[in-house]
Amino acid sequence: MSRSTPLREVHESLGATLTDFAGWLMPLRYGSESAEHNAVRTAAGLFDLSHMGEIFVTGPQAGEALDHALVGHLSALAPGRARYTMICAPDGGVLDDLIVYRLAAEEFLVVANASNYARVAAELAERAAGFQADVEDRSDRYALVAIQGPRAEEILGTLTDADLPSLKYYAGLPGTVAGIDALIARTGYTGEDGFELFVAAGDAVALWQELAKAGDAHGLRPAGLSARDTLRLEAGMPLYGNELNAGLTPFDAGLGRVVKFDKPGDFVGRAALAPLKDVPPRRRLVGLVARGRRVPRHGYPVVLPADGAVVGEVTSGAPSQSLGKPIAMAYVDTEVSEGVAVDIRGSHEPVDLVDLPFYRRNT
Template sequence: MDSLKKTPLYDTHLKYGAKMIEFAGFSMPVQYESILKEHEAVRKNAGLFDVSHMGEIIIEGKDSEKFINYMVTNDITKISAYQAMYSPMCYSNGTTVDDLLVYKFSNEKYMLVVNASNIDKDYNWIIENKSGYNIDVKNISNEISELALQGPKSQEILEKMTEYNLDNMKYYHFDKINLDGVDCLISRSGYTGEDGFEIFLKNDYAQSMWEKVLAVGEEFGIKPAGLGARDTLRFEAGLPLYGNELSEDITPFEAGLGFFVKLEKDFIGRDALFKQKQEELKRKIVGFEMIDNGIPRHGYDVYAQGEKIGYVTTGYQSPSLKKNIGMALIKSQFAINGNEINIIIRNKPYKAFVTSKNFYKKNYKK
């Protein structure tokens, strides 16, 4: 673990009794009290996550909008200043470099928030493709900490720390906000299916901000939460995880993210994705629910009618639904709701049926 990168909150996690694991080259808390209790806290009250391992890349210059719009599949010309947009970023063959958030300050300044495992890869991909564009690119990932306050009581907690009227902040919008005397960038966004906020601040203030949010949130039932709950929460809400539902081998269409692919504009991978849409998808990500009493896990094989048709991308015993459920990438002809499939668990087939990926109804503030 000594060779792993650490966020500025590493010592704080140890103080709170976190169980630490390797994730994306970082030593990160997977849980404190328990994944189940942290998951329930976010669904009912609030949870605080350290997501400082995520990457931040600033793109500035007069060609910023034009360049980013060419790099990502979504159309960032549709957002206003201080609005954010989700988008995949693809290779020329249509598979996925990463999925990220584009934060717009102006037509000439943006911040890309990228997955921790892809920071260097994304940065290098951007640099490789910036020729001919009047832009400056800066990777500030090592300078910025990020906290995610998630759950139905998140706003009440933050309101005790700022004079800013959070009622005015819509989903996927952000602003520069003074939070308990610290200048932060706060967005109404998250990765749990609940209302919540993501707080970007300088590393020096991360530890004191963590302690302050937990202290203020104590009366609201807040808990520190680790990567374990983060994964069960995002999975229930049908949100993809890069390396599971998206990868260098999986296109946004296969992942069910066609809504974020705007074929009417030009971008890297557009021709390949246009061709894939014109033809029938050979495989796609589906949800499934177990019939037999087994827990599916990432990587387990999926069979139907005696043949291997794909593999499990994510699988859990859902804390909210009390069911064994999962997502899988399977051949399209079997991707029909209600279809029976078999998940191979310890070399034995366990019955399941195909269902929607949206296991849990999202509770965002629109």
């Protein structure tokens, strides 16, 4: 039985197609997912992300506890700022990718993926045991609503006194939105400017409806997980379970920069990760752009057409609205840079290797 977010009835009243995602019944799309994708690129989209996990780490040594538990240097984070980071197993494998907000000197919010947050909360509690820090999974008490797109600031600005123009990317501040207490964060997963709003679960419906009303004249539309996936894919952002998993280290994923070896103290995964720092991985994460119209999808082999030798594997793929062609991310052998194809159900379809991201917004 899938769990529902506080917004399930709102989604149903909007005619959403609901789907099970990581044990949650979530909106896949409300109408045309392409139109939702394009709305986020050109105006704004409204997302229910209440399936994400919110784990609070508090106390005099909360920062030190996170330095030990995660690969990032969170004790150095200024209050009001956020970081993209990861939690790794002792063998260096990625257990989840996270955004950590420092809400106050002794208060951090760790946002984890829906599929992983129970594990993350348990690992954090265990790893924080020697520190003066408390770990509390408050996921059930919070809803998360995102407004993303070039008009997001304009729309949100009509509902809040918070100083949005001064709010930097990867920063968050407490405020009110339509009178509702919220953590207003300038973060997202779409490649556009936008905000993520953490509110009490009981306020989710009112917040959604106020945002929808305020955004109506600006082209805001609700957007489902399907659009979220194609938006993040165009932006070259990894998805846990696709580009990231426990069998890969941050270095394998080309994200070694998130591992901070120069922070004080030991951290879980350091011993395994340190030797990998200067070793080129066997494969690298690249972008693929299909020359034809068939779509490379998760799990399809990347091959050399001459002999069919497998030189990689697609991790995510979809038709791209912004490029008008199918795109994919794939792990491909580092020595291969051109002349590859994807084995799409038995036939070799040529693709071009490109650097990520596929799409970068104009700033």
